[in-house]
Amino acid sequence: MTVVAAKPNLMKWMRGHPFVPGLLLVGPTAIWLFLFLVVPMALVLLYSFWTYQLGGVMERTLTLENYARFFSQPLYARILWHSISVGLQTTVLALILSYPTAYYLARRPSGSHLLIFLILVPFWTSYLIRIFSWMLILMERGVLNSVLLSLGITQEPIRLLFTPLAVVIGMTYSALPFMILPIYSVLRGISPDLVQAAKTLGANDLQAFVEVTLPLSMPGVMAGSVIVFIQGAGNFLAPAILGGTGADLMANVIANRFLEAFNWPFGSALSMIFLVAMLACLLLANKWAALESIYGPRK
């Protein structure tokens, strides 16, 4: 009874402060993100306007030189474009591979828990190890070439490892769960009645898919694509391990500026440019897909 007696006071106080529960729920995350995301980003933004001195010293003289350097040397724009292009290739390839799987899983009447579990199994090993294992598959005397040679499909080993294609293959592999799961979950939510309604109205299976299932699954497609694109375009490990020398993406170049050239201001400027470029891509995708309008204007 004593515990119950204490409650009315607390309840009464809460009634006067309705924002408290929300604050308790969001507060810890907000503090964490502020300290370890917002503050570092602000510092990176600040560094990107400082001046680089030989030997890795940063001088607090404000300058636009770091940004000017990006735009004056076509190499950097090319790497930025290459990053976005690799991100897009990974996204498209992962989408083509994932949609049928997600569709199959969502339509299975007996549930798909075991199969979903199998899709998630690779997460139990580290990303680094999984990317390394792709080296064993793709290298000149690796698994893939051995199979192709022994089947007589190719006469001599194909050079796959240390090519941009190897990077896309490795990244697509690790992107699959991130693409399958959101599409699966959206497809699961589409009532089978809608497809059946389309069929009783005269649409065949393919037409019913194109008219009903596909457009209604777009939120899942977009969610998966955004995650995979960001992971792909900003990837560091796959290009570093599978890509060889010519296949650097923005993340590799930025890491190189910081860790090898000790040029923090230029590295910071590259980070900022990459961030803005990625945001622009997302904005473009959002405008093009106009997810909000799938169900018509708001009431």
Next chain:
Amino acid sequence: MIDVELRSVTKQFGSVVAVDRVSLQVRQGEFLTLLGPSGCGKTTTMRLIAGLETPTSGEILIREEFVTDLPPYHRNVGLMFQNYALFPHKNVFDNIAFGLKYRKAPMEERKQRVKESLDLVRLHGMESRYPRQLSGGQQQRIALARALVVKPAVLLLDEPLSNLDLKLREKMRVELKQIQEQVGITFIFVTHDQQEALMLSDRVAVMDEGKIIQVGTPREVYERPQARFVAEFVGQSNFLEGHIVAHHSNQTEVKLESGLYLNVPAAPHMAEGGKVTVQVRAERVCIYPERPLARGHGFGATVERMLYVGDTIQYLLRLESHDLLMATCPTTSAPPLVRGAAVWIGFDAEDCILLPGEG
């Protein structure tokens, strides 16, 4: 002309027989209701006609053509789903015009017919709205318009009124019947609501455990049930077990297990000594302050319980023979009784329906 015909259609899901050798003919322009409790196979029967399921055995004909192996999009059927199944990403026009599009109707005709069907369901000018901007009742009318606009040979309706609140449901019942008469399309209506079935239908098919138990006009089903299940499912009745004692010239005499004797309408086809169930509808049992001499049967009873329903009052009455009877009286003519009051009840021989006995 017969619009829909089922010939001994059976549908099995694994070891479960959902539909068991159902044969049925639905005439053109008829309003036929499949009535039964959930799990009785009525929805599966409807889905078989639509082509959303294929029968394990048997044949289905639509307008005298075999459609058993045709997919839904090659059968000329409309289907209205319980949850309406409007396409959420298409506006009202595109929802209704969907079927016309796949029947290759030119744009001008589509516009004209969508407009006409919106007028039919009294939602004029709603073409550009999206489903989520509509109320439940409006969504339902759009679903009806979408199914009717293609002029199907038969419209199947899967409990279309069950998601509406009571007032709207009563209104939509009347409207649905009006629209059906106006367009003259054959309706096969699936419901578990016996009142709905009786009010709307030309004929009712009562289903249980995958079988059609009885098909008939609402009056036949209500007044001359052929099985205990039908009698029990439609309306509120008393069921008294007994056996036939003797057949007289115009009446049959039954002795109940409790020892009471009842005279029921003559049933010479039933064997003397055979077990029977006597059905007496609750609204046929009347309550009197003293012995009703004018009625065929009069028994003394005690009021055990009273339920005030509004327009009626239900009494639970214990007879001196310990039989328990339910009586429903209109509130206006209901005697003011208290629990434990001693009364007389009366009903006539014609109020008794003889059913084959259980087991």
